[in-house]
Amino acid sequence: MVEFILNNQTIQTDLPAGTTVLDFVRYDENLKGTKIGCREGDCGACTVLVGELNEDSVKYRSMTSCLMPIANAHCKHIVTVEGINKPNNELTEVQQAIVDAGGTQCGFCTVGFVMSLTGFCIDETEKSGEMAISSIDGNICRCTGYKSIERAAELVSSQLSVVSSQNNSLEIAVEKGIVPEYFSGIKNRLAELSQKNPKSKIQNPKFVVGGGTDLYVQRHDEMVYAPAENLFDNSDLRGIEENGEFIEIGASATVTDLLVSPVMQSIFPNLYKHLKLVSSTPIRNMATLAGNFVNASPIGDMTVWFLALDATIVFNNEREIHLSELYLGYKTLAKTDDEFIKTIRFRKKVQHFNFEKVSKRTCLDISSVNSAISLKTENNKILEVHAAAGGVAPIPLYLKKTSAFLRGKEISDSTILQANEILQTEISPISDVRGSAEYKRLLLRQLFTAHFVELFGFSTER
Ligand SMILES: Cc1cc2nc3c(=O)[nH]c(=O)nc-3n(C[C@H](O)[C@H](O)[C@H](O)COP(=O)(O)OP(=O)(O)OC[C@H]3O[C@@H](n4cnc5c(N)ncnc54)[C@H](O)[C@@H]3O)c2cc1C
Numbered sequence: 001m002v003e004f005i006l007n008n009q010t011i012q013t014d015l016p017a018g019t020t021v022l023d024f025v026r027y028d029e030n031l032k033g034t035k036i037g038c039r040e041g042d043c044g045a046c047t048v049l050v051g052e053l054n055e056d057s058v059k060y061r062s063m064t065s066c067l068m069p070i071a072n073a074h075c076k077h078i079v080t081v082e083g084i085n086k087p088n089n090e091l092t093e094v095q096q097a098i099v100d101a102g103g104t105q106c107g108f109c110t111v112g113f114v115m116s117l118t119g120f121c122i123d124e125t126e127k128s129g130e131m132a133i134s135s136i137d138g139n140i141c142r143c144t145g146y147k148s149i150e151r152a153a154e155l156v157s158s159q160l161s162v163v164s165s166q167n168n169s170l171e172i173a174v175e176k177g178i179v180p181e182y183f184s185g186i187k188n189r190l191a192e193l194s195q196k197n198p199k200s201k202i203q204n205p206k207f208v209v210g211g212g213t214d215l216y217v218q219r220h221d222e223m224v225y226a227p228a229e230n231l232f233d234n235s236d237l238r239g240i241e242e243n244g245e246f247i248e249i250g251a252s253a254t255v256t257d258l259l260v261s262p263v264m265q266s267i268f269p270n271l272y273k274h275l276k277l278v279s280s281t282p283i284r285n286m287a288t289l290a291g292n293f294v295n296a297s298p299i300g301d302m303t304v305w306f307l308a309l310d311a312t313i314v315f316n317n318e319r320e321i322h323l324s325e326l327y328l329g330y331k332t333l334a335k336t337d338d339e340f341i342k343t344i345r346f347r348k349k350v351q352h353f354n355f356e357k358v359s360k361r362t363c364l365d366i367s368s369v370n371s372a373i374s375l376k377t378e379n380n381k382i383l384e385v386h387a388a389a390g391g392v393a394p395i396p397l398y399l400k401k402t403s404a405f406l407r408g409k410e411i412s413d414s415t416i417l418q419a420n421e422i423l424q425t426e427i428s429p430i431s432d433v434r435g436s437a438e439y440k441r442l443l444l445r446q447l448f449t450a451h452f453v454e455l456f457g458f459s460t461e462r
C-alpha cells in the first residue's frame, strides 16, 4: 500500500508500486493538467513537485512524473498543476508572469514550465534570475521560443527578490499566492503520515530501483510489475558526511543532494558549474549515484567524477572495492545479484579537481566524451593523480597508465603532451551517433589539456 498527499488530498493506493506517478495522476485521478510528451524524462511536460519531510521543514523538488514510480511517492506531497491553481480561474503569480511575458502559444509545455518555476519559488535555491532560468533547464518548448519564457522566469525571480533567507521561501510563496494556503499545513500532515507508516528494513532484494531515471527509460512496461525494492527513500542510503579522513555518501544520494551539500561545496569550489552539466534539474533531483554507477553507461558523468576521486563503493555485505574494479566489460559488473551499493567513500583532501564534458546540447544531454581529474601537487610536482574518461571505451574508464605516468612529474607543457600521447594508447572509442572514433580521440585530448588550463592556467596552444 502506497500512501501520500496528492495536492490537498491524502491518497492510498494498492496499484503496483512500479506504476508511474504520471499514469496514476492522469488515469486514476483524472488530473489531466500533467501532460505526456516523451515518457523519457526529456521534455518536462509531465513535471510535478515532490515535497518530502526534511527535519522540520518540507523540501520541494521538481521531478518528471513519467519516470517516477508511485513507490517513491510514499509519505510525500505530490503536487500537480491542479494543486496550485487558484479558485475562480485566477492565475498564480507564475502563470501570470508567463502570460505577461508572452511565454506560451499552444500551451502543451506550459504546465511543465509552471511547475518547474513554482518549484524554484519554494525550493532552497537562491532567488536570482540565473537560478530561475536554470530551474527550467528540463523543460522543452517547441513553439514559443525560449526568450519569452526566460523573461517570465526573470519576472518571477524579481518578484521574489525580497526573499532574504532561502529557508523561508515556502512561507513567502504562500503569502504571495504562488502556492495555496494549504501548503502551510503539509508539514504536519506528512509527519503524521510518516508516523503511521514506519520505514521498513531493506530485505534481500534481487532487483533494486533508485530514482528510476534509467530503468523507466529502458524498461518502462516491465517496471510497473517488477518485483523491485525501492531504495530511493531509504534513510540508511542517504546523507553526505565526513568520517575521519573520508567523505561517505549514501548510495541513494542524488546529484542535487551533492549540489546543495555544504560538505561537497567546501571540497569542490566549482560544484555548481560542473554539476549543472549533468542532465537537468528534475533529473538531477531523481538521479542517484548508485544508479549512475550500476547503469554502467560508458559516459556516466557521476561515474567518471568518482573514478577520478579514486572512490570506493561499499556493498550491503560490507565488501568494499574501488569503483574502477566494478567494471569488467560493457555493462558487466563485479557484483552479485544480491549485492547493492550502500555507501560511496572518498578521501576528503581533494587539492585540485576538474570535470569536463562535451555534449551536443549544453543542457539535458548526455556526454559525447567526458573526463575528470584529481591531483595533489607540491612545488609544481604531481604527488598524486587520478584521471578518468567516458565515451572512449566500453566502460567508464579509469586512466590507469596516464595517471601512473603523471605521478612524480613536474607540471609542464612537455608532461601534458607526453601524458596525452599515453592517454591515446589506453582508449578505444568507437564511431556512433555522438561522433566518430577520431573525433572522440581529439575531444579527449582537448578535455585532458583543459584540466591543466583550468587548474593551473596553462595556455591552450598545444
Ligand atoms: C533525460 C535524461 C537525461 C540524463 N542525463 C544524464 C547525464 O547528463 N549524465 C549522466 O551521467 N546520466 C544521465 N542520465 C542517466 C540517469 O539519470 C543517471 O544514470 C542516474 O544517475 C541513474 O540513477 P537512478 O537512481 O535514476 O537509476 P535507476 O534507474 O533507479 O537504476 C539504474 C540501475 O542502477 C541500479 N541501482 C540503483 N540503485 C542501486 C544500488 N543502491 N545498488 C545497486 N544497484 C542500484 C538499478 O537496479 C538499475 O540497474 C539521464 C537520464 C535521463 C532520463
Ligand code: FES
Pocket (backbone or CB within 6 Å): 035, 036, 037, 038, 039, 040, 041, 042, 043, 044, 045, 046, 047, 064, 065, 066, 067
Ligand atoms: S513525458 Fe517528457 S519528461 Fe515526462
Ligand code: FES
Pocket (backbone or CB within 6 Å): 103, 104, 105, 106, 107, 108, 109, 110, 140, 141, 142, 143, 144
Ligand atoms: S507553447 Fe507550444 S510547445 Fe511550448
